[in-house]
Amino acid sequence: MPREPFLNPYTFVPAFPRDGLxxxxxxxxxxGHDRLHPDRWTGAIAVKLTVRTPLLLLDTPRASVADRGIEGHLTYPLLTRDGQPHLPATSVKGMLRSAYEAVTGSRFGVFTGHDAPLGWRRIADDARIIDKDNGMFPIRVASVDEDADEIEVDLYEVARLPAYDVPPVTYPSGEQPRHGEPVRARLVRPSMRNPRGNQFRGPWTVTEVIPLGEGSLAPAGPGERVATGIACVTGRNAIGKTHERLFFSTERPRRVTLHGQCKRWRDLMQSYRDQHEDEVPQRKDGKRPDEWRADAIGEVELSPHIHDDERARLTRGTLCWAKKEQGDIVGLYPVMIPRDVGGVPSDMLPDSLHPASAFDELSPADRVFGWVAPEGAGTRPSAYRGRLRIRNVACQPGTTVTEFEGDGLPLSILGQPKPAQGRFYLADSPDKPDVPLRDGMPKGEIFQGRERGLRGRKFYWHHRAVADDKTYWKLPKGPEDPTQRPVNDKGFREYRRPREAAGGNSPVPLLSQDGRAFRTTSDQRDNQNRSVQGWVDRGSQFTFTVEVRDLDGTELGALLWLLTLPEERFHRVGLGKPLGFGSVRLDLDPSGTSLHRGDVWQAHYRTLAGNLPAPNPADWDELRAAFEETSRAVPELRKAQEAFLEAAAGLADLPVHYPRTRPKKLRPGGPTPPDPRGLSYEWFSQNERMRGGEIVRGHGRSLPAPGEAGDNPLDTYDA
Known part of the structure; x- marks a missing residue:
């Protein structure tokens, strides 16, 4: 298949440690705010904002439940004031602050909610027992000392216990063994063939079982074992699962003492709960937790440790799995192919980038836009009022809006942040956030490297290929799904959610008659997406004033640099940025701009002689140029600014969309349309594809750095 490259909607502007700036x-x-300093600048900057891609300004308090929606689907009207679109000053200030932090290498203004370890799913190959020192081994917990974080475990062997979609092995009564029940079992190793046709002995498999102490089994025959064991039952928690497991031992199990696993287990259980919080109902009907197991999620059940508090606890008698590497147990897990926990994001961010905890730690963005001490810092003073205000945001004559009747336009599902996708979010070290993890790195190494860093600040690409295409932003009339055909060979309408897939979420989708698109039926409106009743059209304009007080030359120079970006560079504001909305061009209006140094203001106030001297635009050019020269002499700041400008420009020859896979039966020769079933996770699963214990060539891709995205883009995988 020919390559089908694309641009992920977000990228990262690297955030380097601030030491040595x-x-x-x-x-x-x-x-201080007590006076104007002679060498600092005060005044007002007039700015014109031009909308380059439609702007989503939504009146969230007035959201209503759509008539045709299900599961509480919400539709949002356009935010207006006095009949005109309203762009909040807070949105403008937030846009400028995020950009200012990035290009000045400032501290993060906010960095909360990142104190839990990253959760991620291990691959199927990790479930194998490679040899006696490596792989996943069954254990039973013998004792737990939470205070000392010490656990004793007994190591067992494992056999398959036929349970589903094969003739199950049951007690003589016809009942199947329940979790934790001690049994006597007859075991055999069936003959099997690998894909090359070579014959080998398979894993131990139970052929006969009785409750322990209720009768006896005949002695073992040739190639058999008769052993005492414990049933480990986790339910039909994987597609195609046919067997449960029996933990057995023909002699006294070996006991091992572990340290540091109690907290790790709790973190892992929390990761499971967080991952499945929308799937576990909060029962108020008096049903027992073990009855939840009957609730299917898709074609599989939730593992008991996700919804059953007792199964989630690590106590004496718990049956679980131990992963061994080079003979050492490195972790305990509730199932064979588990989630895992890695590093803590807050630990990966250098201290110099964390929000300032004291008054004398403020970075440039804190000093300009304001600062509030992190919760619990206990410092005084605990806040600083910024020296920048956004005033007089006004919609200009000629501004137009596009309105959508009824329940509005159903937007595409916005992807949630996925820090667990370490190939996208993590860098090899905190000192080199601009360097992605190398392609093809084994998944275990990604999260378990000794020192990983974060890529930086998330920014969204300007959708350059479609920004000026009127057809792209106009929905055609007629019965055909407007998302399933490319527009002027520039890409699909990624902002609209495809209609519902004909045939539902079948693994084999129904395609159009020509085989180039998905066959769809009616609009999808559920709790995964939102609808909008209007947007501000391309070409519309707003004006606003940036009032500054007592900024030094570098602080003002950085602001002027952001307000006068090179041509065809755009800031992003409003909602729906991953879908292409909200690219705006900022231009400084000299006629409404007046900036003077503090000594000029002092002379003015001393004499009260009337008007201030006329502002000198040459001063602004000098301040901007001085900032650029000073900052670009610092390699870390230069790299951050280059990445910011790359994202602000976009790429003309790549479509921008979330990762997706190409259905097998889709007719070759054309691009892959948006999948109405969603399934973006399929791309990430394919990205981890293994063969012979290694990542398949061309897979294991990390998110390219902004400057490399055009030369080494991501590719659409075959489903």
Whole structure:
């Protein structure tokens, strides 16, 4: 198949450690608000904002449940004031602050909710027993000391216990063994063939079982074992699962003492709960937790440890799995192919980038836009009022909006942040956030490397290929799904959610008659997406004023640099940025801009002589140029600014969309349309595809750095 490259909607502007930055960018206490300093700048900057791609300004308090929606689908009207589209000053300020933090290498203004270890799913190959020192081994917990974080475990062998879609092995009464029941069992190793046709002995498999102490089994015959064991039952928690497991031992199990596993187990259980919080109902009908097991999620059940508090606890008698590497047990897990937990994001962010905890640690963005001490910092003073305000945001004549009747336009599902996709979010080290993890790195190494870093600040690409295409932003009339045909060979309408797949979520989708698109039926409106009743059209304009007080030359120069980006570079504001909405062009309006140094203001106030001297635009050019020269002499700041400008420009020859796979029966020769079933996880599963214990060539891709995305883009995989 020919390549089908694409651009992921988001990228990262690297955030380097701040140690060793020049004085102008270093941490420092801010200037006081008591007076204007002679060498600092105060005044107002007039700015014109031009909408380049439709702008979503939604009135969220007035959201209503769509008439045709299900599961509480919400539709949002356009945010207006006095009949005109309203762009909140807070949105403008937030847009500028995020950009200002990035290009000045400032601290993160907010970095909360990142204290839990990253959760991720291990691959099927990790469930194998490679040899006696490596692989996943069955254990039973013998004792737990939470205070000392010490656990004793007994190591067992494992046999398959036929349970589903094969003739099950049952007690003589016809009942199947329940979890944790001690049994006597007859075991054999059936003859099997590998894909090459070579014959080999399979795993031990139970052929006969009785409850322990209720009768006896005949002695073992040739190639058989008769052993005492414990049934480990986790339910039909995987597609195609046919067997449960029997933990057995023909002699006294070996006992091992482990340290540090109690907390790790709790973190792992929390990761499971967080991952499945929308799937576990909060029962108020008096049903027992073990009755939840009957609730199917798709074609599989939830594993008991996800919804059963007792099964989630690590106590004496718990049956679980131990992963061994080079003979050492490195973790305990509730199932054979489990989730795992890795590093903590807050630990991966250098201390110099964490929100300032004291008044004298403020970075440039904190000193300009304001600062509030993190919760629990206990410092005084605990806040600083910024020296920048956004005023007089006004919609200009000629602004137009597009309105959508009824329940509005159903937007595509917005992807949730996926820190567990370490290939996208993690860098090899905190000192080199601009360097992605190498392609093909084994999944275990991604999360278990000694020192991983974060890629930086998330920014969204300008959708350059379709920004100026009127047809792309206009929905055609007629019965055909407007998302399933490319527009002017520039890509599909990624912003609209495809209609429902004909045939539902079948693994084999129904395709159009020509085999180039998915066959769809009616609009999808559920709790995964939202609808909008209007947007601000391309070409519309707003104006606003940036009032600044007592900024030094570097602080003002950085702001002027952001307000006068090179041509065809765009900021992003509003909602729906991953879908292409909200690219805006900012331009400084010299006629409404007046900036003066503090000594000029002092002279003015001393004499009250009337008007201030006329502003000198050459001063602004000098400040902007001085900032650029000073910052770009610092390699870390230069790299951050280049990445920011790359994202602000976009790429003309790549479509922008979330990763997706290409159905097998889709007719070759054309691009892959959006899948109405969603299933973006399929791309990430394919990205981890293994063969012979290694990542398949061309897979295991990390998210390219902004400057490399055009030369080494991601590819659409075959489903």
């Amino acid at each position: 020049p004085e102008a960018f270093a941490d420092a206490a801010p200037a």
